Amino acid sequence: LAKTTQPISMDSYEGQEVNITCSHNNIATNDYITWYQQFPSQGPRFIIQGYKTKVTNEVASLFIPADRKSSTLSLPRVSLSDTAVYYCLVGDRAGRRALTFGSGTRLQVQP
Amino acid sequence: SQTIHQWPATLVQPVGSPLSLECTVEGTSNPNLYWYRQAAGRGLQLLFYSVGIGQISSEVPQNLSASRPQDRQFILSSKKLLLSDSGFYLCAWSLAGGSRETQYFGPGTRLLVL
Numbered sequence: 001l002a003k004t005t006q007p008i009s010m011d012s013y014e015g016q017e018v019n020i021t022c023s024h025n026n027i028a029t030n031d032y033i034t035w036y037q038q039f040p041s042q043g044p045r046f047i048i049q050g051y052k053t054k055v056t057n058e059v060a061s062l063f064i065p066a067d068r069k070s071s072t073l074s075l076p077r078v079s080l081s082d083t084a085v086y087y088c089l090v091g092d093r094a095g096r097r098a099l100t101f102g103s104g105t106r107l108q109v110q111p
Numbered sequence: 112s113q114t115i116h117q118w119p120a121t122l123v124q125p126v127g128s129p130l131s132l133e134c135t136v137e138g139t140s141n142p143n144l145y146w147y148r149q150a151a152g153r154g155l156q157l158l159f160y161s162v163g164i165g166q167i168s169s170e171v172p173q174n175l176s177a178s179r180p181q182d183r184q185f186i187l188s189s190k191k192l193l194l195s196d197s198g199f200y201l202c203a204w205s206l207a208g209g210s211r212e213t214q215y216f217g218p219g220t221r222l223l224v225l
Contacts, residue, residue, distance in 0.1 A: 034213060043201045043216025044155070087154070101147070101155035 004088045009106040018075040020105050022088030025069050033064060033071045036087045038104070044087060048073070075107075083109045113138035117202050117217035124224050130175075130189040132220050134202030137183065142204040144185040145214065146177055149199040161185060162207065197224045 005023040012018045024033070032051050036044035048055055050062040050071070061074040075082055085104040114137045124130060136142050143162050147155040157170045159177035167177050174193060178186045185202055199221050203214040 041199070041219070041221070043203070043219050044214075046213050046215065049213060101157075103154040 004090060004102050006086075006088050006102060006105045008103065009108065011108050011110065012078055013110050014079055015077050018078050018082070018107060018109075020073045020075075020086055020088075020107070021070055022073070023070045024088070024090045027068050027090050031090045033062065033068075034089045034091070035060070035062065035073045036089065036101075038085045038087065044101070047086075078107075078109050080109050080111060083107060113204070113215065115202060115204055115215060115217040117200075117220050119220060120218065121221045122223070124192050124222065126194055126224055127191050130187070130192050130196070130222070132187040132200055132202075132222075134185040134187075134217055135183055136185075136204045139183070139204070139206070141182060141207050143207055144179060145203040145205075146185065146187050147201040147203065149201065151198075155201065158187070192224045194224050197222055 003026060006020065010018065010020060032049055034049040035047045037047050038044040048057055048060050048062045050064050052064050052068060055062045063072045063074065071088065073086060085106050087101050087104040089101060116135050118133055134144065141163065143160060145160045146158040148158055149155050158175060159167055159169055161167050161177070161179045164179050164182055167179060174191065175187060175189050178188065187200060189196065199219050201219045202217040205214045
């Protein structure tokens, strides 16, 4: 089971780009990297998923280097509403076991 | 589209009382189902997961149990609640099979045991 390491917290200001890096040194060949966002008193919400190189959607970008031992979630021009906890997970899944959530990164966006 | 429901949204129970939290999923068949618990300010702890009717795997031994009586119904139960059972309980589902595991979470149930 690949373990992930993220910063406990980060601070930013509105309009800035935020990059959150996650380390997963023991990632397996079949593992994908997935990021979730969680607001207080709500369930986590899927943000983005990738296997290698770069993935971009309407919310964020995910950068994965060639060795896949880390990944970086990039949030362009954050707003106050991006204040949340962000979780990085790795897993391959097909019914054998579930993903493991760590403590996540608490992002605080200031005006 | 798929939706996931949990109820109740909030629950206050005395120590020693029973518990039953329900989760249902609509719009998909044979989903993988999960129960998580989140203590205040902490990450999510996986409690149970199920890959099919009657198939339950427990991740953490405790006084909670789970059942899956129907394909899209997942129930979390306890015969006697402890103070330490207080927390935010989340149900999630994912598509069975495949190599990409994306889990979709319900709105959660906040349980306070007094």
